[in-house]
Amino acid sequence: MNAYWQGVWAYVYSLTKDPFVTDDLTQDVFVRAYTNLDQFRNESSYKTWLFSIARNRCKDFQKSALFRRVVPVDIHRTQVFASEYMSAEDEAVRSIERNEWWKAILTLKKPYREVVILHLREDMTFAEIATVLGIPEVTARVRYRRALQQLRAGFISEVNSHEI
Amino acid sequence: MRFEEKLRNEIKNLPVRGLTDDKQQAVLEQIRKTDRRRLSLRGLSSVVAASGAVVIILIGMTIINQNAHHRSPLPLWTTATVENSVLNTPSFRNAVQAYLETHPDAGFSSATIPSAGTNNPEVTNTVPSQHVPTTVKDLAVRWSQLDGKFGYAFVSFRRDQSDHVATVVAQQEPNLQWTVLQLSDSGPLPHAYISKFPIYNVEASAGGTPSYFMVCGIIVDPNITRVQITWPDGYKNEAQVANGVYGYVKIYPTSVNSGVGPKSIEAFTADGQMVYHQ
Numbered sequence: 001m002n003a004y005w006q007g008v009w010a011y012v013y014s015l016t017k018d019p020f021v022t023d024d025l026t027q028d029v030f031v032r033a034y035t036n037l038d039q040f041r042n043e044s045s046y047k048t049w050l051f052s053i054a055r056n057r058c059k060d061f062q063k064s065a066l067f068r069r070v071v072p073v074d075i076h077r078t079q080v081f082a083s084e085y086m087s088a089e090d091e092a093v094r095s096i097e098r099n100e101w102w103k104a105i106l107t108l109k110k111p112y113r114e115v116v117i118l119h120l121r122e123d124m125t126f127a128e129i130a131t132v133l134g135i136p137e138v139t140a141r142v143r144y145r146r147a148l149q150q151l152r153a154g155f156i157s158e159v160n161s162h163e164i
Numbered sequence: 165m166r167f168e169e170k171l172r173n174e175i176k177n178l179p180v181r182g183l184t185d186d187k188q189q190a191v192l193e194q195i196r197k198t199d200r201r202r203l204s205l206r207g208l209s210s211v212v213a214a215s216g217a218v219v220i221i222l223i224g225m226t227i228i229n230q231n232a233h234h235r236s237p238l239p240l241w242t243t244a245t246v247e248n249s250v251l252n253t254p255s256f257r258n259a260v261q262a263y264l265e266t267h268p269d270a271g272f273s274s275a276t277i278p279s280a281g282t283n284n285p286e287v288t289n290t291v292p293s294q295h296v297p298t299t300v301k302d303l304a305v306r307w308s309q310l311d312g313k314f315g316y317a318f319v320s321f322r323r324d325q326s327d328h329v330a331t332v333v334a335q336q337e338p339n340l341q342w343t344v345l346q347l348s349d350s351g352p353l354p355h356a357y358i359s360k361f362p363i364y365n366v367e368a369s370a371g372g373t374p375s376y377f378m379v380c381g382i383i384v385d386p387n388i389t390r391v392q393i394t395w396p397d398g399y400k401n402e403a404q405v406a407n408g409v410y411g412y413v414k415i416y417p418t419s420v421n422s423g424v425g426p427k428s429i430e431a432f433t434a435d436g437q438m439v440y441h442q
Contacts, residue, residue: 005183019181024354027187031194031325061351092181101174120175152167 004047005030007122008054014117015058017106019093025061029054044131051118051132104154112147119144194325248406251308251315251334259342260319260332264300267347268323299323307380307404307411315342316413318366318380326352329409331368331378346370359384362440363391363410363431375416379426383408385439390432396424 008029013022033053040049096102105113111133118124118132126144130137246252301322306329308317317332333346348368358364362385369377379393383405391403391410403412410431431440 002183005187006180009182010178010180013180018357020357020360021354023181023187024356027191027194028352030191034195061354092179096179096181099179102178105175105178116171116175120172121178148168148171151171155167 004050007047008050010121011051011114011117012054012058013096013102014105014113015055015110016061019096021061025054025057029057032057045128047122048124048128048131051122051124052134055114055132104151107154108147108150111143112150115140115143116147116151246304246306246407248404249305249308249317250310251317252305255340256308256315256317256334256342257303257305259334259344260305260317260347261300261303263344263347264303264321264323264330264349304407306407306409309404309411309413311374311413311415314345314374316376316378316411318378318409318411320409323352327355328353329366329380329382331366331380333368333370333374333376333378345374353382358382362388363429365429365442367425369425371418373418375418376413377416377425378411378413379403379429380409380411381429383410383431385431385433387433388431388439389434392430392432393426394428394430396427398427 009022009026012025016022033050105116115129118129126137126140129140303319303321305317305319313336315334319332320329328350330347330349332344334342334344336342350366363381363383365381367379389405391405393401393403393412401412403410429442430438432438
């Protein structure tokens with residue numbers, strides 16, 4: 001759990017964009033991994049299997065009513081109004097939400113940002129990414145290239161705007 | 165330095181939330197619960213295994229009791245009895261239970277309710293994951309209201325190891341049995357997130373017959389006794405607060421667009437202090 005917690009957290013966050021939800025889902029991923037350990041057949045590495053669970057868990061959650069209809073409203077409106085509910089832990093969350101590189105990654109479409117996180121943060125090969133995402137390896141490569149192009153374009157645009 | 169290498173360095177150093185002792189304990193606690201269930205089943209096959217399961221159950225219960233407030237932060241799940249709910253009847257509960265068990269994916273996507281996600285390509289592009297039929301337990305009709313032959317309800321239940329809530333619209337047949345027309349399952353509730361707020365809102369609406377807008381929610385702060393809903397036309401309604409939840413349904417004529425939600429939702433304590441405004 002120690003070895004993979006932060007990696008799974010970062011991956012889940014890249015999909016949900018919400019740190020509080022990510023906390024819950026990450027916990028759930030590890031519980032599910034343990035309870036389904038007998039289904040792990042060594043056809044993939046433990047790491048890719050774990051990230052596959054994380055991805056499926058996020059998909060289930062994103063289909064839920066609370067995610068679609070309620071959570072975005074509550075996040076924005078409640079944070080503005082109810083500052084008394086902010087704790088030191090929430091301050092740590094703010095630092096994540098303010099991070100410029102996270103912001104840049106989260107502007108990408110989901111298929112792109114998950115490939116970027118898995119390849120650059122988790123050092124997964126494209127074959128491993130293809131296993132996690134259930135897509136052909138070549139698709140994973142194409143998504144990565146496009147993600148890189150978009151991030152580079154955004155980065156150059158940012159530099160130019162500062163120079164001006 | 166190439167851009168890709170710079171990006172790799174930055175991404176490897178992205179701030180993330182680490183594994184704290186609390187979180188580790190929460191995961192281990194849930195795993196222990198699972199262990200307990202598994203062991204209790206296996207325990208039926210031998211006396212020795214049964215003895216082991218009992219020991220683990222006792223240890224697990226001790227730990228769970230010690231951490232009960234972390235595990236179930238919502239008063240909703242500790243409410244022992246459900247009162248003042250007109251549709252809390254066996255026939256209505258049976259209809260909802262049967263619907264839930266035959267529709268394991270009864271979220272907003274499978275109902276006729278327009279979903280806010282329909283304009284979001286990230287949601288609509290997701291590939292449905294596999295679902296295994298599961299049993300539904302502890303179904304409780306927390307809030308409900310009758311309007312002619314139509315019944316509106318906010319229910320709670322457990323599926324697998326997760327807590328859920330759902331809005332339900334049902335129609336009573338001439339034989340007095342209920343038929344569920346629309347049911348929107350919240351999916352597994354993220355307790356840690358929800359517990360950050362005094363109340364947690366769920367909304368559902370549909371046009372046609374019936375045409376309605378339901379505003380329901382979980383009362384997280386037990387001091388809340390009153391919830392007021394203000395609509396865009398300035399009209400205000402008091403939602404019924406009971407059984408750990410609140411609920412209100414605005415019913416429209418069939419020809420009127422019911423997709424307009426409330427302008428604001430406010431929650432008050434018994435002494436009139438507003439503790440939530442959305």
